[in-house]
Amino acid sequence: MTNLSLRPSITALKKANYSNVPSHWVTDWLLYVLQKSASFLITDGDYQLTESEQIQFETGIAQMQSGTPLAYLTGKQAFWSLEFEVNEHTLIPRPDTEVLVERVLGWIDNHVQSDDRNNSSKRLLDLGTGSGCIAISLAHELQILAPNRWQVTAIDYSQPALEVAKRNANLNDVSHIEFKQSDWFSVLKDSEATERPLFDVIVSNPPYIVNNDQHLDKLKAEPLSALVAPDNGLGDIKQIADQARDYLIHGGLLAVEHGYDQGELVRQIFIDFGYDQVETIKDYGGNDRVTWGVYG
Incomplete structure (x- = not known):
């Protein structure tokens, strides 16, 4: 897990490589954690996650790497x-x-x-x-x-x-x-x-x-x-x-x-x-x- 004293920016998270997790899951999970629209990832790339946001984000990434689908983390799926x-x-x-x-x-x-x-x-x-x-x-x-x-x-x-x-x-x-x-x-x-x-x-x-x-x-x-x-x-x-x-x-x-x-x-x-x-x-x-x- 990333050192919480060095909280990552949105741009850094988007560039990171998370094994076994589809890139669009990472993006959608980040949006869910931040409770922001997709445009926020473009306009506010320098935004640094708070400690609670970082913990929630990294916990979710670990769960997805272990086989939990994104939809089970967010509790919703478009159809x-x-x-x-x-x-x-x-x-x-x-x-x-x-x-x-x-x-x-x-x-x-x-x-x-x-x-x-x-x-x-x-x-x-x-x-x-x-x-x-x-x-x-x-x-x-x-x-x-x-x-x-x-x-x-x-x-x-x-x-x-x-x-x-x-x-x-x-x-x-x-x-x-x-x-x-x-x-x-x-x-x-x-x-x-x-x-x-x-x-x-x-x-x-x-x-x-x-x-x-x-x-x-x-x-x-x-x-x-x-x-x-x-x-x-x-x-x-x-x-x-x-x-x-x-x-x-x-x-x-x-x-x-x-x-x-x-x-x-x-x-x-x-x-x-x-x-x-x-x-x-x-x-x-x-x-x-x-x-x-x-x-x-």
């Missing part, structure tokens, strides 16, 4: 056009998942909004919602696209994750979401309702990583149960594709996120379970990331 609370109970939302939100909104606009003239109510289900980033982002946009028409249900097995998701809904002023604790579809199957609920769209970013994947070491701070799936990473996707058929309306859409090397396998799963119009969509890096299909 879509919104900001989300995150903690150790939730995965950190990633930009590639925005592809799922973007394409599902496009599909709804093209296939639901334009083809349905009676303004009937619609339902969307998000399985394994975690921080709620997918469900809340979709609900936020659907409220603009079709006010008061869409009801969103968000399900997660982890009650602590659901508590985070509920706070994120309030944080982003999204009220038309129902949160349920469940192992995938179980709570819907066991519902006391006389009729099984049907959805126009079902989305999910389920666990899809193989338990011995080398990339897991970089994700060790995040909840393992939200990352790893059996059957070579495809077990949860198979279960969702199978059971979703009982909860989709005729012509309803199922869209799931998956690994960059799983596109062909996931397409085959969808085809085997009778989905039509099966397609894999690439993320912003050009990798297979989302597969969807229409059922019925």
Whole structure:
């Protein structure tokens, strides 16, 4: 740790090399510690950190070098056009998942909004919602696209994750979401309702990583149960594709996120379970990331 009697300037910290910590994390963490905007780093490069600021900064750098993501230190992560609370109970939302939100909104606009003239109510289900980033982002946009028409249900097995998701809904002023604790579809199957609920769209970013994947070491701070799936990473996707058929309306859409090397396998799963119009969509890096299909 730097000698506190020689407090570093912003310029010195920006030039320093912190092993295993991305440079943009260092910059963003510095801004968080200082509670300043990005312009402050340009205009006030000679500013020297106070003793408390230096301790907080260097403690955070040490935590990041030990594997703690920046988002867990700041407690927040931007996603879509919104900001989300995150903690150790939730995965950190990633930009590639925005592809799922973007394409599902496009599909709804093209296939639901334009083809349905009676303004009937619609339902969307998000399985394994975690921080709620997918469900809340979709609900936020659907409220603009079709006010008061869409009801969103968000399900997660982890009650602590659901508590985070509920706070994120309030944080982003999204009220038309129902949160349920469940192992995938179980709570819907066991519902006391006389009729099984049907959805126009079902989305999910389920666990899809193989338990011995080398990339897991970089994700060790995040909840393992939200990352790893059996059957070579495809077990949860198979279960969702199978059971979703009982909860989709005729012509309803199922869209799931998956690994960059799983596109062909996931397409085959969808085809085997009778989905039509099966397609894999690439993320912003050009990798297979989302597969969807229409059922019925």
